[in-house]
Amino acid sequence: MNTLNKRLFGGNEGLLGTLFLAIILVVVLPLTLDIFRLNLMGKYLTYAFVAVSLVLLWGNAGVLSLGQGVFFGLGGYCMAMFLKLEASDPVTTKIQTTPGIPDFMDWNQLTHLPAFWVPFKSFPFATLAILIVPAVIAYVVGAAMFKRRVGGVYFAVITQAIALILSLGIDGNQGLTGGRNGITDLKTLLGWDIRTKSGQYTLYFVSVALLFGVIMLSRWVLSSKMGRILNAMSEKEDRVRFSGYDVSDFKIFIFCLAAAISGIGGAMFVLQVGFISPSLVGIVPSIEMVIFAAVGGKRSLLGAVYGTLLVNTGKSLFSETFPQLWLYAMGGLFILVVVLMPNGLAGLWADYAKPWLRGAKKRLLERPPTGEPTTAGTAVETN
Amino acid sequence: MSSNTDYLLAIEDLTVSFDGFKAVDSLNLYLDQNELRVIIGPNGAGKTTVLDLICGKTRATSGSVKFKNREMLGMPEHSIVRSGIGRKFQTPSIYENLTVYENLEVSFPRGRGVFGALAFKTTSEVEERIQSVAETTFLQDHLHTEGAFLSHGQKQWLEIGMLLAQDPKLLLVDEPVAGMTDVETHQTAELLKEINKDKTVMVVEHDMTFVRELGVKVTCLHEGTVLAEGTIDQVSSNERVIEVYLGR
Numbered sequence: 001m002n003t004l005n006k007r008l009f010g011g012n013e014g015l016l017g018t019l020f021l022a023i024i025l026v027v028v029l030p031l032t033l034d035i036f037r038l039n040l041m042g043k044y045l046t047y048a049f050v051a052v053s054l055v056l057l058w059g060n061a062g063v064l065s066l067g068q069g070v071f072f073g074l075g076g077y078c079m080a081m082f083l084k085l086e087a088s089d090p091v092t093t094k095i096q097t098t099p100g101i102p103d104f105m106d107w108n109q110l111t112h113l114p115a116f117w118v119p120f121k122s123f124p125f126a127t128l129a130i131l132i133v134p135a136v137i138a139y140v141v142g143a144a145m146f147k148r149r150v151g152g153v154y155f156a157v158i159t160q161a162i163a164l165i166l167s168l169g170i171d172g173n174q175g176l177t178g179g180r181n182g183i184t185d186l187k188t189l190l191g192w193d194i195r196t197k198s199g200q201y202t203l204y205f206v207s208v209a210l211l212f213g214v215i216m217l218s219r220w221v222l223s224s225k226m227g228r229i230l231n232a233m234s235e236k237e238d239r240v241r242f243s244g245y246d247v248s249d250f251k252i253f254i255f256c257l258a259a260a261i262s263g264i265g266g267a268m269f270v271l272q273v274g275f276i277s278p279s280l281v282g283i284v285p286s287i288e289m290v291i292f293a294a295v296g297g298k299r300s301l302l303g304a305v306y307g308t309l310l311v312n313t314g315k316s317l318f319s320e321t322f323p324q325l326w327l328y329a330m331g332g333l334f335i336l337v338v339v340l341m342p343n344g345l346a347g348l349w350a351d352y353a354k355p356w357l358r359g360a361k362k363r364l365l366e367r368p369p370t371g372e373p374t375t376a377g378t379a380v381e382t383n
Numbered sequence: 384m385s386s387n388t389d390y391l392l393a394i395e396d397l398t399v400s401f402d403g404f405k406a407v408d409s410l411n412l413y414l415d416q417n418e419l420r421v422i423i424g425p426n427g428a429g430k431t432t433v434l435d436l437i438c439g440k441t442r443a444t445s446g447s448v449k450f451k452n453r454e455m456l457g458m459p460e461h462s463i464v465r466s467g468i469g470r471k472f473q474t475p476s477i478y479e480n481l482t483v484y485e486n487l488e489v490s491f492p493r494g495r496g497v498f499g500a501l502a503f504k505t506t507s508e509v510e511e512r513i514q515s516v517a518e519t520t521f522l523q524d525h526l527h528t529e530g531a532f533l534s535h536g537q538k539q540w541l542e543i544g545m546l547l548a549q550d551p552k553l554l555l556v557d558e559p560v561a562g563m564t565d566v567e568t569h570q571t572a573e574l575l576k577e578i579n580k581d582k583t584v585m586v587v588e589h590d591m592t593f594v595r596e597l598g599v600k601v602t603c604l605h606e607g608t609v610l611a612e613g614t615i616d617q618v619s620s621n622e623r624v625i626e627v628y629l630g631r
Contacts, residue, residue, distance in 0.1 A: 225494050225503035232478040232489050239476045242438060243490045243549060244464035253497045 007223045008216045017302050018212070025208045035197050042204040042272045044312040045211055047072075049265025051292040051304035052211070053258035056218055058290070059298035060227065061254045062234025063151070067159030068262050068289050070166050071134035073281030075263025077170075077177070078133055079270040081117060082126035083186040083194075084178075103185070108175030117176075123190060130267040131260045138259035139252060146248035146255075151237075160283055167282035182277025186270065194271055207268045214261050215301045221257065222301075230254060291334045297346025306345050387452045391416045391583050392437070392553060397446035398607075399436060406432045408607035409446070414553070419579040421594050422587045423618075424604035425628045430587040431473060433604070434555045438470040439463045450553065465495070469551035473558045475538035477545065479531035483522050486530055486541055487513045490548040512548060519577065520544035521570065536567040543574065553583045560593050572596040591619075591629075603628060 009015040029041055050068045058064045090100040098111045105113070119125045141162060145155055170177045178184070186194070193199050221227060233240045233247055241247050270276050279285070288311075296307020311333070319326040341347050392414040399407045407429045414420055422430050435441035437448050439460040448455045455463050464470075478486050491512065494503030517523045520540040525533065533541060539559055546554050559575070560568040572593055575584055588594055594601060594615055601618045603610045605628070611621040618624055 221501065224501050225488070226497070226500040228481060228485050228489050229500055231480055235478050235480055236476055238440070239472075239478065239545075240489075241460045242440075242464055242470045242472075243545065244461050244492060244495050246459070246461045246496075249497050250500070 007220050010219055010223070014219070014302075018215070021302055021305060022208075022212065025211075026205070030201070030204070035200055038204055039200045039272060040316065041309065042200070042207050043269060044309050045204075045207045045305070046265040046269035046272065047289060047292060047312065048211055048305045048308040049214060049268070050262045050289040051296060051308045052214055052218060052301055053261040053265075054290060054293040055296075055298060055301050055304045056221070056230075056261075057254055057258040058293065059300070060222060060234065061230040061251065063251055063255065064156045064290070065159045065255070065258070065286075066156045066283070066290060067161075067163040067286050068258065069281050069283075069286035070159070070163050071138065071259040071262035072266040072269070072285070072289070073166065073170075073276070073278075074134045074137060074259075075130045075266030076270045076276040076280065077183070077266070078120070078126055078129040078263070079267035080183040080186060080276045081120040082123060083189060083270065084183050085113075085117065085121050086189070087185055087187045102178070102183070104178045104181070104183075105175055110175050114176055130263050134259035134263035134266075135256040138256045142252035142255040143248075146251040149248070151251075160286070163281065163283045163286045167278040170278040170281065178277075180278060182275050182279075184275040184277075186274050189271065195274060200272065203268070203272050207272065210264060210268065211305065214264065215305075218261070218301055221254075226250070226253075288330070291330065291337075293344075294334060294337050295344050297344030299343065300346030303344055303346035303349075310345070388413070388449070390414060390449075391418070391451060392585075393447070393449045393452075394433070394437070395447045395449075397433070397436060397448060398444045399432060399441060400444045405607055407436065407443075410604075410608055412602060412609065414583055414585060417579065417581070417583055419575065419584045419597065419599045420586070421597055421599060421601045421615075422585065422604060423589070423591075423594060423601060423628065424610070427606075428604040428628075429607040430604055431557055432607075434470065434557055434585070434587060437463075438468055438555060440470075461495075464549065464551070465492075467552035469546035469549050469554045471539075471542045471546055471554065471556045471559065473561070475535070475542050477530045477533075477538050477541050480529065482527050482529050483517065483533070483541060483544075484513060484526045486545055487516055487548045490545040492549050516544045516547045519547060520574065536563045536571075539563065539571070540574070543571075543578075547578065551582065553585065554578065556584060556586045558588055559586065560588065560590050568593050569596065 005011065005015055009018050025045070030038055033041065050072050054065070054068060084102045088100060088102045093099045093101070093103065093106070096103065096106040098106055101110060101113050120129070145158060150158065171180050173179065188194060194203060222230070229240060229245060229250055233250060237247055266276070269280070292308040292311050293304050294307070295311050296303035296305065315326060315330070318329055337344055343350070390413040394410055394412040397407055397410040398405060410429075410433065412433070422433070424430050432441060436443050437455065439455065439458060443456050446456070450466060450468060453466065455466070455468070478489065481489065488505065488509065491509055493509075494500045514523070517526055520543055522537060522541060522544060525537065530538065530541065543556065543559065556575070560571050563571060568590065575586065575597065578584060586597070598615065600613065601615050602612045603618050603621070603624050605623075610627065611618045611624050619629060
């Protein structure tokens with residue numbers, strides 16, 4: 001039990017942190033926000049999947065991907081394709097030239113469903129595809145890059161290029177993908193209406209549950225020997241290689257895991273927002289996700305969630321008032337975080353809030369100073 | 384192709400050329416089982432390059448490196464390590480963010496694949512090994528210190544310890560006493576002799592007091608080839624060695 005606590009939550013402190021976040025997400029937000037704002041939060045939480053994946057990939061393995069939007073998008077498209085097919089039954093689409101295919105295909109003079117769409121009629125297939133398609137693409141890209149020892153900035157630039165290619169590819173093939181408009185008018189999931197209030201509440205809680213599942217899985221991975229190797233690798237790759245590890249295998253693995261996690265986020269996005277478009281796949285969202293992780297603290301799994309929620313809440317409040325200025329504010333925020341707080345919110349918590357709380361507790365209990373284990377563990381990581 | 388030998392490590396006609404400059408030039412070098420060999424030589428003699436070639440960090444232009452009669456050239460680094468060759472780098476190369484314990488644990492030769500690493504459990508065997516390696520390398524009181532907080536000498540020892548945790552047959556040790564105090568240098572000499580009891584060790588070092596203390600066969604390299612080989616007295620009285628390296 002004790003080791004399980006350590007492996008999944010990071011010990012008692014991590015358990016408390018997880019519970020605290022759970023209370024905010026499960027109790028406080030649903031009770032204080034109307035369904036419109038809560039749905040917005042649910043949307044932000046789907047970005048948090050990507051931020052968590054970046055904590056694994058960038059914060060812990062030292063591999064910066066500026067193209068995580070690709071995997072978010074792939075997961076999203078897999079879900080959207082299933083939902084679109086469900087929404088395009090022959091009865092509702094009977095005014096089309098070819099009933100029973102998605103409307104945008106009909107507009108583009110397609111007369112039958114393209115072969116790669118056909119399996120997405122099956123819900124189990126689509127669900128698996130949400131995890132597997134991003135992971136397979138990540139495997140191909142990762143194997144091509146990491147086996148050739150492409151890393152660092154070069155890798156980051158290549159992931160950017162892939163984000164651009166994917167968004168342009170979707171954009172340019174309107175008949176197959178819905179093009180720039182994306183896939184819209186998604187209505188039901190296995191007959192269950194996802195647009196109703198209760199549907200949105202349910203999906204919000206499902207997102208929260210999945211997010212915690214992903215965080216626990218990530219912590220389990222990081223607390224294994226794998227986690228130590230990833231950390232070691234990000235610091236001294238050669239040393240790891242000369243300790244007998246095939247460094248590229250580890251990078252490929254974590255890249256695939258991060259991709260699958262991002263894919264779940266994308267799928268939950270589609271369910272809650274009701275559409276997906278190439279604008280969510282490309283370079284800009286991919287970079288925004290990195291900022292979310294950086295603000296939260298690139299090594300902190302829980303921090304990633306806070307970072308995502310905070311930046312996005314800020315974005316929607318700020319851009320409602322000063323739409324022109326938002327991008328500058330976002331850029332400024334990133335510079336500020338990188339320069340002044342390299343460990344983000346999690347760093348602030350570990351460096352300032354925790355010592356203060358400990359001091360406050362000590363003053364409160366007025367214990368004699370002997371035997372207080374207060375100074376130990378200030379440098380302990382809180383991810 | 385070179386023939387099989389009784390040597391643990393047989394380097395034959397090893398050449399590496401960087402844009403026409405031959406850093407190592409038709410080098411022949413043989414190491415016996417359980418030998419401790421010191422490589423000396425002036426800067427640029429190719430000492431570190433030889434170690435790099437053996438462990439696969441640098442790709443050779445031609446020649447052969449046979450370890451237990453198996454050709455090492457062309458194998459990926461991790462496979463060379465897994466066949467039993469450990470490498471310590473010139474500047475101590477340890478993981479500053481990990482504790483001494485974790486540094487040694489990461490070096491433990493199990494769970495080296497992706498899924499092995501996920502399933503790896505620190506068994507009592509691992510614990511014992513880490514404990515004993517830490518004792519050998521004078522770090523038993525620092526098991527839970529982060530690498531970054533060790534002194535320079537301790538970092539050198541930790542890296543040697545990390546090699547020991549890998550349980551290699553051959554240790555390639557590059558300048559182990561650089562930056563060490565006299566006491567630490569002496570301890571390191573003792574440490575290497577201790578390790579040499581059941582492992583083969585190849586040391587590159589400049590510190591002549593240290594080399595004398597080891598008191599083993601010495602190879603002096605110059606411009607990528609062997610200049611002299613023998614006991615330290617033989618080598619240091621060699622005219623050419625005095626001329627290019629030791630000075631008059």
